[in-house]
Amino acid sequence: MLFIALWEILTAQRVIDPFIFSSPSRVLKTLSNLSENGELWKHISTSLIETVSGFSIGTASGILIAVILWWSPFLSGVLEPHLIVLNALPKTALGPIFIVCMGAGTGSIIAMTLAISLIVTILNVLNGFLHTDMEKVRLLRIFGAGKVQIFTKLVLPANLSAIVNAMKVNIGLSWVGVITGEFLVSKAGLGYLIVYGSQVFKMDLVMASVLILAVFALIMHLAIVMLERFVRRHFDLKKGEAV
Amino acid sequence: MLLEVKDVGFIYQTPEREKEALKDVSFTIGQGEFVSLVGPSGCGKSTLLSVLAGLDRPTSGVIRLEGQELLSVSPAIGYMLQKDHLFPWRSVRANIELGLEIQKKKDYAHIKAAERLMKCYGLWEVADMPPGQLSGGMRQRCALIRTLITDPEFLLLDESFSALDYQTRTAVSVDIRSIIKQEKKTALLVTHDISESIMLSDKIMVMSHAPGRIIAIHDLSVFRDIPPMERMEHTEYQSLLKQIWKELDIHYT
Numbered sequence: 392m393l394f395i396a397l398w399e400i401l402t403a404q405r406v407i408d409p410f411i412f413s414s415p416s417r418v419l420k421t422l423s424n425l426s427e428n429g430e431l432w433k434h435i436s437t438s439l440i441e442t443v444s445g446f447s448i449g450t451a452s453g454i455l456i457a458v459i460l461w462w463s464p465f466l467s468g469v470l471e472p473h474l475i476v477l478n479a480l481p482k483t484a485l486g487p488i489f490i491v492c493m494g495a496g497t498g499s500i501i502a503m504t505l506a507i508s509l510i511v512t513i514l515n516v517l518n519g520f521l522h523t524d525m526e527k528v529r530l531l532r533i534f535g536a537g538k539v540q541i542f543t544k545l546v547l548p549a550n551l552s553a554i555v556n557a558m559k560v561n562i563g564l565s566w567v568g569v570i571t572g573e574f575l576v577s578k579a580g581l582g583y584l585i586v587y588g589s590q591v592f593k594m595d596l597v598m599a600s601v602l603i604l605a606v607f608a609l610i611m612h613l614a615i616v617m618l619e620r621f622v623r624r625h626f627d628l629k630k631g632e633a634v
Numbered sequence: 635m636l637l638e639v640k641d642v643g644f645i646y647q648t649p650e651r652e653k654e655a656l657k658d659v660s661f662t663i664g665q666g667e668f669v670s671l672v673g674p675s676g677c678g679k680s681t682l683l684s685v686l687a688g689l690d691r692p693t694s695g696v697i698r699l700e701g702q703e704l705l706s707v708s709p710a711i712g713y714m715l716q717k718d719h720l721f722p723w724r725s726v727r728a729n730i731e732l733g734l735e736i737q738k739k740k741d742y743a744h745i746k747a748a749e750r751l752m753k754c755y756g757l758w759e760v761a762d763m764p765p766g767q768l769s770g771g772m773r774q775r776c777a778l779i780r781t782l783i784t785d786p787e788f789l790l791l792d793e794s795f796s797a798l799d800y801q802t803r804t805a806v807s808v809d810i811r812s813i814i815k816q817e818k819k820t821a822l823l824v825t826h827d828i829s830e831s832i833m834l835s836d837k838i839m840v841m842s843h844a845p846g847r848i849i850a851i852h853d854l855s856v857f858r859d860i861p862p863m864e865r866m867e868h869t870e871y872q873s874l875l876k877q878i879w880k881e882l883d884i885h886y887t
Contacts, residue, residue: 526719533687533713534736534784544732548723625723 413598421595422603435603437580438569441497442611445504446565450558452505453512460513461520461546462538474510482506482568486575495576504568508561515560519553520546555619562611566604636820637663637686637788642695643845644681655681657845659695663788663820663837668811670823670831673841674882679824682846683790686822687713699788709737712786716793718777720765726776727752727761733784744783751779755813770798771806778810782817789814789821795830807834808862828878832871833862840881850881 395415401407402414409417425431460467485506489499523546531541573582581600588596644656655678663669673679684690686697688707697704699711720729730748734740752758755775765773774794781789794810795803811834814821825831831838832854840850852874857865865871 524719526715526717527721529689530713530715530719531736532689533707533715534733535707535709536736540736544736545721548721 410592411594413595417595418599418602421599425599434580434584434600435607437497437577438573438582438604439607441500441504441569441572441580442565442607445501445568446508446558446561446611448501449505449508449565450512450561453509453557453561454516454554456509456513457516457520458542460517461542467517474514478510478514483571486571489572490576499576500569500572500580503572504565507568508564511564512557512561515557516550516554519550523549551622552619555615555622558615559612559619562615563608566608570604635662636665636667636700637822638696638698639686640696640698642682642685642692642697644678644685644690645693646681654845656685656692657847659847661839661848661851663822666815666818666820667836668814668821668823668834669837669839670825670835671839671841672825672828672831672878672882673846674843675826677841677844678846679841680792682841683713683792683822683824687711687790709784710787711790712781712784712788713790714777714781714792714794717797718765718773720773720776720780722764722766724765725762726757726765726768729765729776730757730780730783733780737784739784744785748779748783751783755779755809770802771809774798774806774810775813778813782813782819787820789819791821791823793824793826796826803830804833804863811862828875828882829866831878832857832874833865838878840878843883850878852878 398412399415402409402412402417422431425434460470482503486499486503489502489506493499493502527545527549528541531545536544569580570582570585573580574586577583581604584600585597585604588594588600639662640660642656642659643654646653646655659682671679671682681690685692686704688704688711691705699708704711720726721732724732727748730752731740731745734744734748749758752761757772757776757779760768760772765776768776777794791810795807798806807830823831823834835854836858837854838852839848840852841847842849854874856870857868860868
């Protein structure tokens, strides 16, 4: 609140230029205009759908691939160097490839989001799986457990925290992917508003879009924090406890 | 005779070399016996337990349980590891039932048996609590009941009390021995503590330095009717302690 008040005062007093930095009152007016003409929800929903889709597919696929690589040490050995290279590669460089392959639309934006979040998810979750306490694995083998039981009774519950951590990282990365994709190709969404606003010097529109983006990113992050608390409460793992 | 181990050997294969961990290990254990295995560090005690549990195949020799050759993990053998390894996300009751779930034995009879053991050994009141709230001794009892409830014929205890402080270790080890005897199980305890082995056992086997083999077997029938905590006062205690210490041939430089 102090920041918002300071921002308003500094722009009103022309200490900082409201043309470049906008102001809270100008942002509110822009949001009101967008809302009145129905544009606000259209752009928000476009970005939200793309982000949630990319995040969900990226997280689910990443976990599934991590399970497959945990299951097969051979596949893990073959694919791990490639995953490390892909992780180091800036995924935004792949944007034009996705556009050419999938067309300039929602598909390529979701593909960009997926590319950014998938590799990180695989590496983080797989790392957690592989570092599950081997003595506990031994305990299950002593009882005669097969690989499925070892996974369902030990590896998965022991690594729920790692999975939730991966989701926390992914939510930010998903927004990066969506906004980057919208910069390149979209005709709708918060990223589109940002790049359009900057090109026509409507900085009020840029600031309003950034503000909405921050609010929704925070809401999604908080949802995952609540999930993390639920996992910790029901699985009784102390913070930082290794299993 | 419940367990027969004959000329068992085990060689570890590493990329650099082979290491012989066990050589010509032979012994027998009778029904209902509580036997200790003592030996210097690195002599192969835990390797022997892994082989007996079926986690590793011996490179030579044969192991028979009730006359049947052991070729892999068997539900007839229970193994209590050095640490309790209770799963923090499961309650005490759910931890105890873990082996039953894996072996698909979680039926009414076994659940009732688990309740009986929990009531008998002071875990009933904490059955629905997470194991993080239990004392060290209670955790070890929980781990033992988890092992006992699958109804193994033979129990392997791998330095199961070493993680505890001295006083707790003494109380818990006597407690665990008492439970095993009451449930009429046969057990092999690996320990580096000679006095603990004398206190708890019907028989003590001494293992040599690596490659480990059994170099002495001491029958503790002289202590049979003496409660564990009173064995230290017996005239034979000190001489047996010294004899075993000499056999272990541990040198410090």
